[in-house]
Amino acid sequence: MRKSFHGLAAIVKYNMQRDVLNGDVYIFISKRRNAIKLLRFEPDGFAIFYKRLEKGTFEIPAHDSKSAAMTISDNELIFILKGVALKRIKYRPRYSQIMADCE
DSSP, X not given: OOOOHHHHHHIIIIISXXXXXXXXXXXXXXXXXXXXXXXXXXXXXXXXXXXEOSSSOOOOOOOOTTOSOOOOOHHHHHHHHHTOOGGXXXXXXXXXXXXXXXX
16 A cells, blocks of 8 residues: 555556556555555546545455456445445346336
């Protein structure tokens, strides 16, 4: 968790093989899972959000351990930051224009 803007951007570019300038949020969780950094490129430069927990840990979503990167939804990110267990979340049915077009 010692890396700052340039170090994190290099990880995104070279390890994750992603374009760090595309506006996505890149998440980095410490080995002890008690600290998290979010890196995002905004129109005028990089922004970092850093949070360290006094007690507890951040949950890492289930993923392929061989992959250098994974994609999560904005809701999953909010749940991770708030300490909600991802395995127990059950979404209630809702209307979706996309689903209605498919039927």
